[in-house]
Amino acid sequence: MRRALMALPAILCLAGAGAADSAASQVARGAYIVNGVAGCGDCHTPHGPKGPIPGKALAGTALFLEPVHPMPVWADHAPRIAGLPDGYTKAQLATLLRTGRKPNGSEPKPPMPQYRMNAQDAAAVAAYLASLKR
Ligand code: HEC
Numbered sequence: 379m380r381r382a383l384m385a386l387p388a389i390l391c392l393a394g395a396g397a398a399d400s401a402a403s404q405v406a407r408g409a410y411i412v413n414g415v416a417g418c419g420d421c422h423t424p425h426g427p428k429g430p431i432p433g434k435a436l437a438g439t440a441l442f443l444e445p446v447h448p449m450p451v452w453a454d455h456a457p458r459i460a461g462l463p464d465g466y467t468k469a470q471l472a473t474l475l476r477t478g479r480k481p482n483g484s485e486p487k488p489p490m491p492q493y494r495m496n497a498q499d500a501a502a503v504a505a506y507l508a509s510l511k512r
Pocket residue numbers: 411412416417418419420421422441453454455456457459463471474480485486487488489490491503
């Protein structure tokens with residue numbers, strides 16, 4: 379207990395400096411989710427014979443996936459999401475990733491996955507995508 383109390387002033391000092399750190403770590407977490415977990419680039423990054431085309435990460439592309447069975451609804455293009463998709467705020471993008479709903483209340487067509495991220499992860503992905511150049 380005594381040791382914990384002695385550490386308190388140091389923790390309080392760090393709290394002031396923490397804002398920039400936490401913004402950077404939010405972006406880093408978003409990068410991890412986008413590139414390491416959710417694979418957004420599998421559909422949103424143009425690919426060539428050697429894989430993702432350098433310099434075009436998340437720039438939007440025609441899809442190379444096709445359904446095995448005919449689907450009533452299927453998108454053949456995934457839009458640019460680097461620098462945020464057209465017409466989206468960070469908050470609207472986070473809502474899409476939490477609820478599966480676009481700002482107008484409709485759902486993106488498959489094969490866009492219906493993500494159900496928690497609020498922190500959705501905000502981190504939005505912060506990361508907003509940090510990328512358009
Ligand atoms: C399996 C392919 C696939 C993956 C993986 C994928 N997307 Fe998509 N995404 C799509 C397609 C296809 C569309 C276009 C849907 C449409 O036209 O309705 C789309 C649309 C979107 C849109 C635009 C929605 C709108 O308003 O029309 C956003 C934003 C988006 N994706 C973000 C993401 C993010 C962020 C990730 C990763 C966390 C991701 N996507 C992963 C295929 C994918």
